[in-house]
Amino acid sequence: MTKKASLLFAAAILFFAGCTKRSDQPATASTENAEESEVMQKNVGEEIPEEPNYSSLLLDVLAKAEIPQDISLKIQESMAENSDFIQDISGILQDDPYLWILVDKEHSLPENYEPDDLVKLKKGSYKVNKNGLSLRNAAAASLEEMAVAAKSKKLTLTVSSAYRSYKYQTNIHKRSIKTLGQKAADRGSARPGYSQHQLGLVVDFGTITDAFAKTAEGRWLLANASSFGWSLSYPQGYEKVTGYRWESWHYRYTGKELAKFIETYFDGIQQYALRFLHEWVQATALPLQNDTEKNINS
Numbered sequence: 001m002t003k004k005a006s007l008l009f010a011a012a013i014l015f016f017a018g019c020t021k022r023s024d025q026p027a028t029a030s031t032e033n034a035e036e037s038e039v040m041q042k043n044v045g046e047e048i049p050e051e052p053n054y055s056s057l058l059l060d061v062l063a064k065a066e067i068p069q070d071i072s073l074k075i076q077e078s079m080a081e082n083s084d085f086i087q088d089i090s091g092i093l094q095d096d097p098y099l100w101i102l103v104d105k106e107h108s109l110p111e112n113y114e115p116d117d118l119v120k121l122k123k124g125s126y127k128v129n130k131n132g133l134s135l136r137n138a139a140a141a142s143l144e145e146m147a148v149a150a151k152s153k154k155l156t157l158t159v160s161s162a163y164r165s166y167k168y169q170t171n172i173h174k175r176s177i178k179t180l181g182q183k184a185a186d187r188g189s190a191r192p193g194y195s196q197h198q199l200g201l202v203v204d205f206g207t208i209t210d211a212f213a214k215t216a217e218g219r220w221l222l223a224n225a226s227s228f229g230w231s232l233s234y235p236q237g238y239e240k241v242t243g244y245r246w247e248s249w250h251y252r253y254t255g256k257e258l259a260k261f262i263e264t265y266f267d268g269i270q271q272y273a274l275r276f277l278h279e280w281v282q283a284t285a286l287p288l289q290n291d292t293e294k295n296i297n298s
């Protein structure tokens with residue numbers, strides 16, 4: 001996506017987010033009968049716009065996003081208790097859209113999407129396993145912050161993989177199919193365009209094997225990454241939900257706000273939260289959805 005398209009996309013999202021807060025209908029211009037004219041006056045005179053009916057919208061979105069019953073009920077209860085849920089959503093949606101955009105087995109990035117603020121990772125408080133690894137600026141800064149905290153516990157985080165271009169992912173996936181066969185390859189490696197790594201917001205830590213989960217670094221990340229704005233994308237026992245086998249090493253930078261949102265409302269399951277936001281944006285942005293899609297795919 002070009003920078004212009006990305007800005008357009010962000011602007012469209014902002015516009016939608018703004019729309020949901022306004023009153024649903026503008027006053028009608030027709031004055032054919034007294035009743036309509038009265039309605040019009042009432043609308044004109046209203047100072048506080050009517051809040052849209054979030055509870056029916058919420059139910060609809062929860063169902064479309066296939067959020068499990070227990071999480072769904074918890075969210076409805078928290079809404080009923082007047083939590084910050086809606087405010088949290090609009091805060092997140094006003095941030096960089098690539099922090100929350102859904103990239104999974106069914107939702108891809110365009111072939112030409114390449115972040116425009118990639119920075120080369122230099123050995124900092126963390127180790128880098130090979131040369132030439134890069135991440136988007138904000139993710140790199142946050143990684144350093146997290147690595148400093150890990151270091152204070154005498155742990156050194158090791159980055160083994162980070163940003164991957166569409167082309168690079170094409171080669172990885174081809175190689176994976178060759179050695180493992182199509183089915184096994186699809187469990188562990190994304191088709192080009194469908195990899196979160198193309199976002200420039202993802203790090204694979206350590207050995208990239210299941211053994212990583214048992215290391216001190218793996219355990220520390222599982223317990224602490226979200227407070228630095230990172231979220232485990234493919235947790236254990238959720239292959240049916242995420243489409244990927246457990247990857248104890250693969251973390252996506254979502255920013256602190258979204259990471260907290262995932263923990264607070266979605267039991268730490270990133271896929272549920274991103275699917276929810278995806279459906280939320282579609283549901284609240286219906287009239288302009290085609291434009292958004294055009295922008296995403298341009």
Ligand SMILES: [Zn+2]
Pocket residue numbers: 161197202203204250
């Ligand atoms: Zn990965």
